[in-house]
Every structure is written in C-alpha cells, then in structure tokens.
Amino acid sequence: MRILFASSEVHPYSKTGGLGDVVGALPAELARLGHEVLVLSPWYRDLRKGRPLWIGDIEVPFAGGTDAVGVGTLEHDGVRFGFVGHEDFRRESIYGYPDDVRRFCRFTMALPGVAERLEFVPDLLHVHDWHSAYLPMVLKERVRDESLLSEKLVSEGGPARLGSVPPAVLTVHNAQYQGVSGAAETLHWLNLSASLATEAVFSGGSANALRAGCSYADQISTVSPNYAEELTEPEFGYGLENDFQRFRHKLVGILNGIDTEEWNPANDPHLPEPYSLDRMNGKGAAKRKLCEVAGLDEDKPLLAVVSRLAEQKGIDVFLDAAAGLVEQGWSLFLLGTGDASLERRIRELSEADAAISSQLSYDEGHAHLVYAGADALAIPSRFEPCGLSQLIAMRYGTIPIARATGGLRDTIEDGRTGFLFDILQPERLTACAARAMSSYGTSDWKKMMSTAMDQDFSWKRSALQYEEMYRSLTSTSG
Numbered sequence: 001m002r003i004l005f006a007s008s009e010v011h012p013y014s015k016t017g018g019l020g021d022v023v024g025a026l027p028a029e030l031a032r033l034g035h036e037v038l039v040l041s042p043w044y045r046d047l048r049k050g051r052p053l054w055i056g057d058i059e060v061p062f063a064g065g066t067d068a069v070g071v072g073t074l075e076h077d078g079v080r081f082g083f084v085g086h087e088d089f090r091r092e093s094i095y096g097y098p099d100d101v102r103r104f105c106r107f108t109m110a111l112p113g114v115a116e117r118l119e120f121v122p123d124l125l126h127v128h129d130w131h132s133a134y135l136p137m138v139l140k141e142r143v144r145d146e147s148l149l150s151e152k153l154v155s156e157g158g159p160a161r162l163g164s165v166p167p168a169v170l171t172v173h174n175a176q177y178q179g180v181s182g183a184a185e186t187l188h189w190l191n192l193s194a195s196l197a198t199e200a201v202f203s204g205g206s207a208n209a210l211r212a213g214c215s216y217a218d219q220i221s222t223v224s225p226n227y228a229e230e231l232t233e234p235e236f237g238y239g240l241e242n243d244f245q246r247f248r249h250k251l252v253g254i255l256n257g258i259d260t261e262e263w264n265p266a267n268d269p270h271l272p273e274p275y276s277l278d279r280m281n282g283k284g285a286a287k288r289k290l291c292e293v294a295g296l297d298e299d300k301p302l303l304a305v306v307s308r309l310a311e312q313k314g315i316d317v318f319l320d321a322a323a324g325l326v327e328q329g330w331s332l333f334l335l336g337t338g339d340a341s342l343e344r345r346i347r348e349l350s351e352a353d354a355a356i357s358s359q360l361s362y363d364e365g366h367a368h369l370v371y372a373g374a375d376a377l378a379i380p381s382r383f384e385p386c387g388l389s390q391l392i393a394m395r396y397g398t399i400p401i402a403r404a405t406g407g408l409r410d411t412i413e414d415g416r417t418g419f420l421f422d423i424l425q426p427e428r429l430t431a432c433a434a435r436a437m438s439s440y441g442t443s444d445w446k447k448m449m450s451t452a453m454d455q456d457f458s459w460k461r462s463a464l465q466y467e468e469m470y471r472s473l474t475s476t477s478g
C-alpha cells in the first residue's frame, strides 16, 4: 500500500514532543511490513539531522491564487521524506507565531503538489494533528466542485473529469491544540468557496482545523483507547467533545510504541554500564552516577520527573506534594523545561532542600541516565493522550507512579507494573507514592521491575494495528 503521511514534526529532523516521535517511528515500521511511505513535513530552518536534496520550486494553490514552495527529499530507514520549503518555515521555532494557522494552511495546500512532484500516488492519506487536518476537506471539496462541473459538462456534451480522493485518516495526538482562525480568511487561504462555512466545520465565525479534519476524515484515530473514550467528555475534548461523540463510530485508539533500539538499557551509550533483566548491576551504577551528578544521597529511593513543564503535565501538583514525598524518604530529581513560574518554583525547592535536585533544560542524553538511574518516575498528568515517558521508564525497570488518565491508564497496571492514582491532588499523589514506598526494596518491587521490563511496547505491535485499519479503509473504498 502507498501511504502518504503529513505532519508538522518528524523525528529526527524536527521534534517538540510525542508527535515527532510517532511520525518518526511508525513509517519505518510500516515500511518493514512492506508498505511504501512518503512522509511530508515542513523544511524548517534548522533541520536537526540530514540535508534533503533540493529538487526545485513548484507552484501550489494558496490564498486565492498560487504560490511557490521549494521541494526537498531524502530517504531514511526505507521511508521517503519530502520537505516543503517556504519563508514561513525559516523561523527560529516550529510553533508559537500569531500566523501559525496560515503557515500550516500553506503547508497543507502544498501537499498534493509535492506528492505529485515526487511521483507518489497514495492509496491512503494519514494526516496528524491540526496542522494538516484540512487536507481531507480541501481534496474532497475540490473533487465535489469538479464533479459538479463535470456533470454540467456532460449534460452539455463535454468531457467528464471525475476525480477521487483516497481514504483519509486523521490522528489526534493532543486535542488541546486545534488550529483556530477566522472562517472567512481560512476559506480564502484554502481556496474554498465561502458557501462552505457550514456548522459542521465552522462555528461563531471561526474555523477549526481539527474539527474540519474530524468531519472530513474517513477515520479518526488517537493514541490510546482510553483517550479515545475521554475525548467524548468535556474535561478532555476541549470544546470538541460533541464532535467526538458524533464521530464515535469512526474513532479508534491505537497505543504508541517506543523505539526499542534507542531506548535499550542493554545497549545505551548514555549509561555507565549496560543492564538487562538477567544482569541488573548496571541500574545501580546508573543511580550512583545520577546521584553523584545531582548531588543526591544514593541510599534513598529516587523518584524522578522527565517532562515538559506545561499545565497538562500536573507538575504544579507534584511540587505541592514535594515536601510530603521527601518526608516519606524519597529523593526527588526533575529534568524539564517550559513554564517560567514552574521553573522558578523548582529552582527554589532544589536550593532549599538537599533531597531535591533538578536540571531545567531539554537534554536527551541526560534523560537516558535519569530513566535508568531513578527507582520510580512520577507522571501526574491532567490529561495524557498516550505518554511515552512511562513506556521508557518501564523498559528501564523504573516504576511509574502516575495519574490514571489517557494512555497512562492503558499501559500501567496498578500493583503489577506501576502505581496509579485517580484524582489529581497532592495528597492523592503522596498516598500513591506511600504505597510504592512500602513495597520498595521488597521481592514484590523486584518482581514489578522485571514485569515492567518484560512488556512489549515496540512499534511493531502498533504498526500492525494501523495496517489493519488502513486495509479496512482501502477495501471499503474499493
């Protein structure tokens, strides 16, 4: 099958979070299953790795006319990549600009032309998050216009030009981000007729890319079965809960995997010693090294956090619970960056308490040492579509202590591979950590570590589920 992926991020070229990880790993796994995949993404100013071969400029439709974009390509791990170049993407960051929706509408409008330039005719479209979510609508509305036109031509004795659009999947990695903009200007960017401003896509004069994607995609997927359910509730749907309810029949949850080569304690260059289930000494060595660097007492159980410091992640609640956790006997280490007020609080706590230490930066190498060296990982998320950090922690024999939400609930078994708590309050988190503490150092804890390390979170498992979904869509579409 020929599958076209479209995403604003793809690891190892660009990444701010889990979206980049997924789009970086899933296509390679699909290629191993025998599929042909083309991944289209913006050509950012600072691609983190590799240099695409520049093919040339093409004219693509945009904002009532046409516009030139550059096309670059490279191949990696059996997958073809196409990069869409434009001044709009040559900025310091990937996101965070007032014209983000316009920028990604431009990206979306370039996709069919870039695929054509790369001579790729897809059997299926797979778009990710709001950034490319308008693609199914743009293509289907274009074909509808063409078929109206061809009906007219046929009735007038002219040629028929009926096109068709391959089935489209939209994956929602995080429903909090939706791509909202003014309806009239958005229709203009997308070269669509103003008569399309229907309730199904637009409301209150606003256009919403994620909502449009949900309406026009043949299948909506999200990154865990539990988050698929949660999206239909006001707490998690961020205003789209009624849409997700309406589209429940085409909404599925497929868990993410992790790159088990990159995250492998038996072969991890960031660790002082490798380790695996039958040779666990290296985990102690990693803890010693981490404690030495962090200035923490290595004899105490170590509870770590590796996270973006954003409201979603509940780090404020963790900090509220910090004193209670230290009282229980834990040392705490936080690796994270983001919200300035959270960073300030973390700095203050680390200075005030010898049992708390932190590194306020994004540091992939150090993250490996933290996952290996910690005894437990705290993940107190307000919501968590899938979550990768608990999967990585388990692979390193580090026990997650997590809020029972989204993918955390799907991937952690309370008392077997980790500890879960329901309500996001400091005292609930401390009570959950107390349960972990009472098991720490016992044979139960050791058993839990080995059960956690034995779990299969490989991408292969997820890729097979995506493949089944693609097959059901392409077979029904004929």
Ligand code: ADP
Binding pocket: 016, 017, 018, 019, 306, 307, 308, 335, 336, 337, 361, 362, 363, 364, 367, 386, 387, 388, 389, 390, 392
């Ligand atoms: P999200 O995508 O919402 O940030 P996920 O758990 O899905 O959350 O993925 C987070 C990824 O980013 C994980 O691979 C995690 O190890 C990594 N990460 C988060 N913060 C840092 C940091 N400060 N340094 C290094 N890696 C980090």
